[in-house]
Amino acid sequence: MKVLVIGGGAREHALCRSLSQDPAVTELHCAPGNAGIARLATVHPVDQLDGTAVTALAERLAADLVVVGPEAPLVAGVADPLRAAGIPVFGPSSEAAQLEGSKAFAKDVMAGAGVPTARSYVCTTPEEAAEALDAFGAPYVVKDDGLAAGKGVVVTADRTAALAHAAACDRVVIEEYLDGPEVSLFAITDGTTVLPLQPAQDFKRALDGDAGPNTGGMGAYSPLPWAPAGLVQEVLDTVLQPTVDELRRRGTPFSGLLYAGLALTSRGTRVIEFNARFGDPETQVVLARLRTPLAGVLLAAANATLADLEPLRWSEEAAVTVVVASEGYPAAPRTGDVIEGLAEAEAADGTAWVLHAGTKADEQGRVVSAGGRVLSVTAIGKDLAQARERAYQGVAEIRLAGSQHRTDIALKAAAQ
Numbered sequence: 445m446k447v448l449v450i451g452g453g454a455r456e457h458a459l460c461r462s463l464s465q466d467p468a469v470t471e472l473h474c475a476p477g478n479a480g481i482a483r484l485a486t487v488h489p490v491d492q493l494d495g496t497a498v499t500a501l502a503e504r505l506a507a508d509l510v511v512v513g514p515e516a517p518l519v520a521g522v523a524d525p526l527r528a529a530g531i532p533v534f535g536p537s538s539e540a541a542q543l544e545g546s547k548a549f550a551k552d553v554m555a556g557a558g559v560p561t562a563r564s565y566v567c568t569t570p571e572e573a574a575e576a577l578d579a580f581g582a583p584y585v586v587k588d589d590g591l592a593a594g595k596g597v598v599v600t601a602d603r604t605a606a607l608a609h610a611a612a613c614d615r616v617v618i619e620e621y622l623d624g625p626e627v628s629l630f631a632i633t634d635g636t637t638v639l640p641l642q643p644a645q646d647f648k649r650a651l652d653g654d655a656g657p658n659t660g661g662m663g664a665y666s667p668l669p670w671a672p673a674g675l676v677q678e679v680l681d682t683v684l685q686p687t688v689d690e691l692r693r694r695g696t697p698f699s700g701l702l703y704a705g706l707a708l709t710s711r712g713t714r715v716i717e718f719n720a721r722f723g724d725p726e727t728q729v730v731l732a733r734l735r736t737p738l739a740g741v742l743l744a745a746a747n748a749t750l751a752d753l754e755p756l757r758w759s760e761e762a763a764v765t766v767v768v769a770s771e772g773y774p775a776a777p778r779t780g781d782v783i784e785g786l787a788e789a790e791a792a793d794g795t796a797w798v799l800h801a802g803t804k805a806d807e808q809g810r811v812v813s814a815g816g817r818v819l820s821v822t823a824i825g826k827d828l829a830q831a832r833e834r835a836y837q838g839v840a841e842i843r844l845a846g847s848q849h850r851t852d853i854a855l856k857a858a859a860q
């Protein structure tokens with residue numbers, strides 16, 4: 445099977461790593477990729493937002509499957525011309541990707557499907573925003589309606605800051621604050637059948653102790669030893685299957701990866717957000733534990749044959765990933781710095797590896813930083829404590845001027 449992956453972050457590196465280990469995959473391509481992906485796949489300098497160019501590349505390569513990683517190409521509709529050309533594609537149509545592209549659309553689908561989520565108002569004027577903020581009280585939650593790479597959400601006790609964020613966006617969703625731990629649960633779906641993966645937890649804030657601004661995610665781990673037994677089945681029954689059914693009923697079937705960001709509140713499980721693609725960095729730990737070869741699963745979703753698939757097989761091992769970000773991330777990431785220690789950061793026995801996010805090779809062939817999140821150092825172990833230790837051993841080997849990482853990824857969970 446010839447597979448083309450679209451995207452160039454650590455999520456796509458993780459996807460490429462798993463696909464490269466699948467014996468069914470005979471050729472692996474990625475566009476645009478990054479310096480790490482280039483070691484596993486043939487990379488192509490194609491604009492990932494250009495559906496015509498991506499389709500032309502897939503046709504030229506005679507790809508049997510195209511996997512679209514990030515939200516931007518999905519929302520831009522890159523999956524649509526691929527499907528129209530008869531190429532199996534993993535990733536939803538632009539219409540179905542609105543589940544991530546518009547928070548207001550997601551709220552409407554959830555209301556139609558009876559999915560539990562925070563009560564909310566959609567506001568377009570400062571007066572409406574002020575009224576909504578006062579209806580819920582502090583802490584305030586203000587979300588930019590459009591795509592913002594995890595950085596469009598402000599959660600604050602400061603009413604002035606909440607109003608300022610609302611004023612800076614065209615359209616915002618203001619909603620009630622959800623307390624309780626967060627869980628990311630992914631499901632692979634062909635629009636009818638829904639196959640949940642293993643839950644993971646992400647660390648959204650930039651600094652230790654969940655301080656600092658929201659980011660795309662600073663680390664993740666799986667499994668969640670503290671999660672209630674039966675969580676996956678509950679979320680499948682109350683969130684994932686009803687949402688997939690509702691989208692099909694509306695004539696916008698969702699095929700690809702449905703990501704439910706959940707809060708386990710004192711009043712029950714609530715959806716914080718949906719995404720229309722694999723989470724980053726959660727994918728790094730979820731795929732580290734998946735034993736079933738990946739390509740066949742993604743192809744079954746693309747071909748609407750998921751119902752025929754054997755149950756997924758999972759490793760009992762734990763996985764932890766720690767994101768190394770550049771100086772100034774998330775506000776103003778600095779790029780262009782040489783990264784050293786990449787080989788030393790990987791364990792000889794294969795229990796720790798480095799996934800590249802924002803990296804590229806410079807003219808001298810050196811790997812340099814090229815984005816906010818630069819690397820995702822990932823490790824497995826017999827438990828979270830061992831996986832953590834290995835991941836942080838790897839992080840300690842990385843030399844990148846001004847880089848930052850959290851030191852408390854999976855710390856609390858490992859102590860349980």
Ligand code: AMP
Pocket residue numbers: 562585587594595597599619620621622623626648658705716717
């Ligand atoms: P989102 O982009 O909707 O996932 O929001 C980013 C992050 O903001 C989430 O992972 C939460 O940590 C936080 N957040 C979003 N919505 C809420 C909410 N209603 N209550 C509390 N925290 C929230």
Ligand code: GLY
Pocket residue numbers: 594646660661719722723724725726
């Ligand atoms: N880790 C959060 C996200 O992928 O949206």
